Amino acid sequence: MRLIFGLAVVLCFIMTECLSDGQQTHDPFDSPTLFVDDLLKDYDKLRRPGSLSEPVTVQVSMYIMKIEDIDLHSETMTFNGYFRSQFKDERLKHSNPRAFVTTDTDTMHRFWEPDLFVENAQETSWHEWPVPNAFLSITDTGEVKISRRLQMRVHCEENMSSFPMDDVVCSIHISTYGTTMDSIIVKGLDSEGKNSGFGLDSKVVPIGYKFKDITVNEETVEFRGIKYSKVVVNVAFERLRGSYVALDYFTGTTCFIIFVIMVSSTFLENFTEPDAKLPFIPGPAAIWTERVRMGTKFGIPLFYTLFHVIFWITYLS
Numbered sequence: 378m379r380l381i382f383g384l385a386v387v388l389c390f391i392m393t394e395c396l397s398d399g400q401q402t403h404d405p406f407d408s409p410t411l412f413v414d415d416l417l418k419d420y421d422k423l424r425r426p427g428s429l430s431e432p433v434t435v436q437v438s439m440y441i442m443k444i445e446d447i448d449l450h451s452e453t454m455t456f457n458g459y460f461r462s463q464f465k466d467e468r469l470k471h472s473n474p475r476a477f478v479t480t481d482t483d484t485m486h487r488f489w490e491p492d493l494f495v496e497n498a499q500e501t502s503w504h505e506w507p508v509p510n511a512f513l514s515i516t517d518t519g520e521v522k523i524s525r526r527l528q529m530r531v532h533c534e535e536n537m538s539s540f541p542m543d544d545v546v547c548s549i550h551i552s553t554y555g556t557t558m559d560s561i562i563v564k565g566l567d568s569e570g571k572n573s574g575f576g577l578d579s580k581v582v583p584i585g586y587k588f589k590d591i592t593v594n595e596e597t598v599e600f601r602g603i604k605y606s607k608v609v610v611n612v613a614f615e616r617l618r619g620s621y622v623a624l625d626y627f628t629g630t631t632c633f634i635i636f637v638i639m640v641s642s643t644f645l646e647n648f649t650e651p652d653a654k655l656p657f658i659p660g661p662a663a664i665w666t667e668r669v670r671m672g673t674k675f676g677i678p679l680f681y682t683l684f685h686v687i688f689w690i691t692y693l694s
Contacts, residue, residue: 409477413484416471416515422489425560426466426519432562435491436463437551437608438574443581447533447545447614453499454533454547454612461524461574462493470519478514485513490523491561496550496607500530544589545614552607558597565593565608575610582614589613 427433441458448455466489471477479485495501503525504510510526533547553561567573572593579588594609 409479409484412471412477413479413487416469417487420468422487425489426464426468432558432560433464433491434562434564435493436564436574437461437493438463438565439549439610440575441577441581441612443578444583445528447547447583447586449533449535449545452533452535453530455528455530457526457528459524459526461522462491463520463522464491466519466521468519469515469521471515471517474517476514476516478512480508480512482509482511485511485523488513488521492554492556493551493563494554495529495531496552497532497548498529499532502528504528545586545616547612547614549610549612550607551610552598552605558604558606561606563595563606563608565595565610577612585617586614587617589615
């Protein structure tokens with residue numbers, strides 16, 4: 378009997394160890410499709426998270442990796458960066474302590490997503506090579522984060538009254554396309570009212586500009602009596618005077634000098650040579666010819682000198 382009892386104890390111990398090992402190695406994420414199918418049972422994608430009596434809060438953030446161009450002629454800035462949105466969906470809670478992460482766009486489209494867009498974007502493209510640059514993560518508490526990499530061109534403004542010593546401000550207006558603020562509140566600030574999610578690598582600013590700061594404001598927009606939640610991100614740049622003088626001013630000055638030399642040489646050759654024999658020009662035409670001659674000698678150099686004086690007064694002020 379003692380032998381049988383001892384064998385039974387050993388057998389129970391072995392079975393317990395095997396079961397515990399099996400539980401430790403089992404991971405529901407080993408079968409992502411089954412995990413998602415189980416998670417989405419009784420899940421309605423068209424219904425937003427939370428209670429219908431209270432709006433869901435969507436936290437947005439963006440990090441600018443590279444500024445491709447700041448074009449003041451078209452008043453635009455083109456940049457590459459990451460755009461992220463985060464919210465909580467109680468329906469997506471699960472028991473795994475690790476967050477579920479997927480980069481499959483078909484799987485991502487099975488979940489609810491806020492209808493965010495950038496109001497003042499003139500062109501937007503998502504990076505798709507070699508695979509779509511996007512992911513979705515869901516924690517065990519139901520925190521959902523969606524991230525995508527994009528290229529965007531937005532509107533910029535500058536204060537021409539102090540040109541070329543002005544600051545350039547490029548804005549990014551993030552809002553919901555059709556959902557009112559009764560259903561979605563878009564936030565860009567943390568609980569202390571500070572910017573915690575919008576950033577820029579100052580090393581990627583184009584030549585001629587210096588990154589100044591980023592300010593984030595949360596606003597309410599009313600359109601035809603309907604209110605929408607919006608986040609306005611202002612990215613400010615300071616124009617570098619030295620770069621402007623070297624790249625723009627002296628380049629333009631050189632072209633202007635060449636033009637003046639060509640025009641002046643033509644007039645001087647025909648009208649200002651001491652031995653030049655001018656044809657008889659009667660009446661008002663003679664007065665016009667004399668004005669051209671005097672304008673060539675004094676008008677163009679005077680205009681060019683005044684141009685320099687005005688520029689340096691503006692620069693030093």
